[in-house]
Amino acid sequence: MANKKLHPSVEQFKKFVKANPKIMEEVRTGKKTLQELYEDWFLLGEDDARWDSLRTGAKAKTSQEEKGKKTDWLGTIMGTIKNVDPNEMQGYVNNLSKALAAVQGVISQFQGGGTVNPKVTETKQSNPFVFKKD
Numbered sequence: 001m002a003n004k005k006l007h008p009s010v011e012q013f014k015k016f017v018k019a020n021p022k023i024m025e026e027v028r029t030g031k032k033t034l035q036e037l038y039e040d041w042f043l044l045g046e047d048d049a050r051w052d053s054l055r056t057g058a059k060a061k062t063s064q065e066e067k068g069k070k071t072d073w074l075g076t077i078m079g080t081i082k083n084v085d086p087n088e089m090q091g092y093v094n095n096l097s098k099a100l101a102a103v104q105g106v107i108s109q110f111q112g113g114g115t116v117n118p119k120v121t122e123t124k125q126s127n128p129f130v131f132k133k134d
Contacts, residue, residue, distance in 0.1 A: 009039075009042060011039055013038050013042070016041060016046055017037075020051070020054055020055055022053075022054040022055070023037060023054050026054065
């Protein structure tokens with residue numbers, strides 16, 4: 001039989017399997033087929049948590065460190081939220097509300113009304129998050 005060149009993704013999967021021999025143990029015990037594992041690897045990638053139980057050595061430690069980094073990221077966001085000044089945030093919300101009201105006024109002009117309904121203007125000032133239906 002002629003020596004056929006394999007697809008590059010299959011070659012990468014073979015390297016992945018060689019680096020993680022527990023994967024072949026799972027195939028030999030009949031828990032999974034190579035086809036199923038290849039499809040999982042192709043769709044999820046090498047860094048997915050699905051492979052943590054089958055990893056050996058440094059890769060397993062690396063994935064645990066990445067989980068720690070994700071937790072640190074969440075802590076960073078929570079720390080940032082704690083440091084936000086409520087008055088400054090209120091100013092940002094008011095500016096956003098005014099910008100949305102301006103865009104809404106332009107849209108209403110192009111929809112044929114041409115004039116702004118005073119009742120809608122009063123509503124916008126009292127509650128900036130009220131939008132009328134089309």
